[in-house]
Amino acid sequence: MTSQPPRWADRLLKLVCAPHRREETLGDMHEEFAYQVGRIGERRARWRYWWDVLGFVKTPPGWPFAIKPKSTIDYSSPECRTTFLLSPVMIRNYTKIAFRNLVKNKTFSVVNMLGLALGMACSLLIMLWVQDERSVDAFHANKQQLYRIYMREYFSGKVQGVIWTPGPLAAELKKSIPEIQLSTAFSWASSQTFSVGNKVNKQQTNTAGADFFKMFSYKLLQGTAEAALKDRNSLAISRSMAEVFFGSPEAAIGKPIRFDNRKDLLVTAVFENVPKSSTLTFDCLQNWDGYLEDNPWAKGWESTDPLTFFMIRPDANPEKVEAKIKHFMDKFNKDANKPFHTELAMQPFHEYYLNSNFKNAQIDGGRIEYLRLFSLVAVFILLIACINFMNLATARSAKRAKEVGVRKVVGAIRAVLVGQFLGEAMLLTVFSVMLSVLFVGLLLPSFNSLTGKQIALPINDLSFWGILGGLTVFTGLLAGSYPAFFLSSLNPIRVLKGALKFDTKSTWLRQGLVVFQFSLSIILIVGMIIIYRQVEYVQTKNLGYDRENLIYFPLEGDLSKNYDVLKEEISQILSVKQVSQMTESPASNGSGTEGISWPGSDPTDKVRFTPVGVGYDFVKTMNLNVVEGRDFAKDFPTDSTGFLINEAALKVIGYKDPIGKTITWGNNKGAIIGVLKDFHFQSLHTSIRPLIAYLNTNSRRHGGNAIVRIEAGKTTETLAQLEIICKKLNPKFPFTYYFTDQEYARQYQSEQVVSKLANYFAFLAIFISCLGLFGLATFTAEQRTKEIGVRKVLGASVGNIVGLLSQDFLKPVAIGILLASPVAWWAMSKWLNGFAYKIDIEWWMFVLAGSLAVAIALLTISFQSIKAALMNPVKSLRSE
Structure with missing residues (x-):
């Protein structure tokens, strides 16, 4: 029995096909069906028959989901040609053409695909990080209350x-x-x-x-x-x-x-x-x-x-x-x-x-600023990758101009050409997305280690694939839009008469895109330099005390009541320089009190002081500077009621000769015995607050920390001896210790992560930008082969040729530096305002960023320039 095509497909075809063409069309379709049955089998032939019939469906304007037949069809009209050219058969043909173009132009394809993949991988990593940050505390059922x-x-x-x-x-x-x-x-x-x-x-x-x-x-x-x-x-x-x-x-x-x-x-x-x-x-x-x-x-x-x-x-x-x-x-x-x-x-x-910072006692920013910053960086890098695509595609348009001209002559309309070129861009974007997902999977472990996160690639999450699909469409349309509209607008007569010449408008646009691209890169490089310098500054700044080789451990259990014995035994260790104690951590102290008064103070105008209990030898152990007076000493019994203050506290109190003057804290009244030079006992995000230190005697002592200064290079053996002493005096508690410099650095963990991420993203931005420059340099060298041959014949040196080819690319880079510098200065000034103590933004930072960009750009284009300059002029002129 002869196989018959699907009856419902035939009915649909009769419904949508013009009356005067139904018989002819059905006959052709049935012949094709019979052929396909013999070639691929009945089951696949029926599916293909349905697919071909659906290609005839025409949806009229204003009827988004309706099918309406036309009584007559003018097959010579552009509308009919559009329907025919967008049929499944033609879509397959366009896909084949796109594949052939990608394979034929391997350098162009690799550069574009790698640039897009890196840009999208960066965007995906940042997106996953932002999502993870925004998910913090979102699991509470009553979060809105x-x-x-x-x-x-x-x-x-x-x-x-x-x-x-x-x-x-x-x-x-x-x-x-x-x-x-x-x-x-x-x-x-x-x-x-x-x-x-x-x-x-x-x-x-x-x-x-x-x-x-x-x-x-x-x-x-x-x-x-x-x-x-x-x-x-x-x-x-x-x-x-x-x-x-x-x-x-x-x-x-x-x-x-x-x-x-x-x-x-x-x-x-x-x-x-x-x-x-x-x-x-x-x-x-x-x-x-x-x-x-x-x-x-x-x-x-x-x-x-x-x-x-x-x-x-x-x-x-x-x-x-x-x-x-x-x-x-x-x-x-x-x-x-x-x-x-x-x-x-x-x-x-x-x-x-995400919002934990204060400005004028109002909640104003915090980690949310980093989310905004890196979201902007993700957009920047994706834009840079898309600009690469636009520039390379338009630069290569001379090679595809004749194709466009021929197709327009035989009847192709602009909308179809736009669709084809956008489709090619979308195809390349799909490959880039696949590659970017692979990159993300490979980079996630290192990224998690850097950020301290536990982010996983959410391959089972439909929303992730939805976002990825949206990103694919957005990137494909953005990257392919200008080349598609540019190529489809070419005049077929001009193109077929001779070689395509770019007008001033298209050249300026391509140069403008390079300027924009490098402006974004310069902003990231400047940001990288300033963030690195600030993080280095806060980690190496003289805090007013020496945090190196200074450890502390909690005075818990029997160590607190046996502190004097503990100090005596620790002092016998040869590698220990000084021992003291304090109620707070040396690296951070956030407590406060308003109960401080002094003769002449306004009882209605109170100031928050930071109190800390300390032991004898506190100043020596911390390596603090005494501006006036002295440290607590056992030779002075009255020190048990005395106070040490810092310069910030003295400024608030207003004493001209503070030593011996009295201060009252609650019910405790005592004399100032010394003034300490200001030192940082909190992070550099905040200003130094007034500090008042009292002697933490046995009657007052309630835990706190022992602080021990040891000789450099003898940490391991000293810690072993400290553990023996503590276990002997306090057997019920494990020995736990902390390094002051490490605990201090932990306060700037977010800044350290930001600094490292800024370095990587700035490198990635400049790398993607240079991929584009490399592609443009390759294309330019190919286009100017005859000119280079003529110049060499007339006596131009290799240096002259390299300089000629390089100067066209260095101009937009230089303009990008000029445009990016004020924007980078504004953005980084705003970021530095989050620190009470910060570096100054200096001119050399912008010079360094610009020099790096120029050097990298020169290195990128020099390979192609030198290669073109060394080419045998006889060979190049013969080929032309």
Whole structure:
């Protein structure tokens, strides 16, 4: 039995085909079907028949999904030709032509594909990083209702933003503001020692209120959100901590665990390990009331220690809540409505990670600025890659001019030509996307190591492929648009009469694209230089003390009460120069107090001082400079009530001869015994604050850190001896130590990552730009073969030829440097404003960036220029 084509396909063909052509068309289609059955089989022939019939479907304007037959068709009309040329058969032909062109012009194809692939790989990496950054804290179910409190403190005609809040604030807000449904205090992290039997380990410990797990969506494996932190002795631990001490989460619940070797806590909940996408990180949470029991000073409204978070009711208006809390502190502040007062403000919790900086006590930027910066960099690099494509495609248009001319003569219309060239660009873009995904997969491990992330290529995520598809279409259309419209606009008569000559407009456009391309590259290079210099500056700046060869370890357990014995034994180690102690970390101190006064001070105009308890030999151990007076000394018993201040504090107090003058801190009154030269005890993002140091004697001592200065090159043996001493005096606690220089550098981790990324992206931008220059230089050398041969015959040297070919490319590079410099200066000045201490932007940075760009551009085009200049003129003239 003879195979018949699909009946429904025939009916559709009759419906869409003109009446006077139906019989002829059906006959031709049936003949083709019979042929294909014998060649590829009936099943495939039927599918192909359907495909060919669909090629006849014509959708009229205004009927996007309708099929409507025409009573008559003029096959000589452009509209009919368009329909025919966009049929599946012709699309296959266009695809074949595109493949042949790519294979025929291997250099052009490789340069374009590599440039686009690198640009898109960079964009994809940045996109994945931005998505990961924006996903932080997005997993909380109540994120739209969660807020954090920050304070605006007004004093001395100034205002400053503070994130640390009074200890009682969370509970008082929940009690006083009806719209606030839940609230919790959350203390800063500390490394605490826990033990179960013979198992002893340190864990990152925070404290939180009973509402914490009701507010935040940390998954509980054991226990309930209501009971997790209900009692003073409650402790919620992570899965990993449960496995370390008890073997499993199930075995941990309800078991006691020894805290700091001084009291037992009860495991009331086990939560899944805190995800990387969480701003708050902790191994375990202690009950806030239990923390207050150990630290009664945190119960007062004068001291600031924890963060305060709250959750409003679903029907509450955040603006009305903020209006209610603004002056909430007035009733607890005896100096309300005077020059010194405090206002409360609130910020959505999910914005906390990306927006954490203050400007005039208002939330203003933070990591979000880096997201914007690198998103812009991704666009820059993708634009540079697309410009390469445009320039090379238009430069090569002379080789395809005759093709365009012939096709126009035989009836091709401009829309079809535009479609073909856009299709070729899209095909090359598809290959580039495939290559870029491969690059991303290979680079992700290194990228994660650099950024400290755990980003994976989301190949199972449909949204990723949707974004990738959108990026493909966008890049293909952007890169292929100008070449497509330029080539399709060529006059067939002019083209077929002789060689194509570019007019001034097209030449200027191509030069303008090169200028724009190198302007973006110069901006990135300048940014790279300035960011590198600033990061180097903050890491090497003289802080006012010597952070090299300075270690510290916590005075916990018996070390605190046996500090004098500890110091004596450590001092016997030959490689130890000095030993002292302080209540804070040498690398960072963020605590504050307003309870400082002195004779003549205005009680209504308070200033926040940074307090720190120190031991004897503190100045020598830290290598601080004493401007006036002296350090604490055992020879002076009255030093137990004395104070050391820094220059910033002296400036606030205003004493002309400060030594011996009195200061009152709360109920403690003492004399100034010394003035220290200002030193940085916080990051260089903030100015040096007034500091007041008191002698941390046995009666006052409550933990803190021992600080030890050791001889250079003897770190390993010194640490081994320190561990022996600490284990002997404090056997219940593991020995944990920190290097001051490393902890200080950790404060600038974001800047270090930005610096490295800026280096890589700037290199990538200039590399892609030079790929374009290399392609243009190759094309130019080919186009000017006859001219070069004639010049050599007339006596031009190789140097003359190289200079002639190079100058055309160096002009747009030079213009790009001039245009990019002011933009780069503005952008980097804005970035540097985030530092209280920063470098100056100097002229040589722009000269260096420009010189690098010119040198790299010369190196890129010199290969082709020298190759063309060395060519035998007889051979080149014969070929012409």
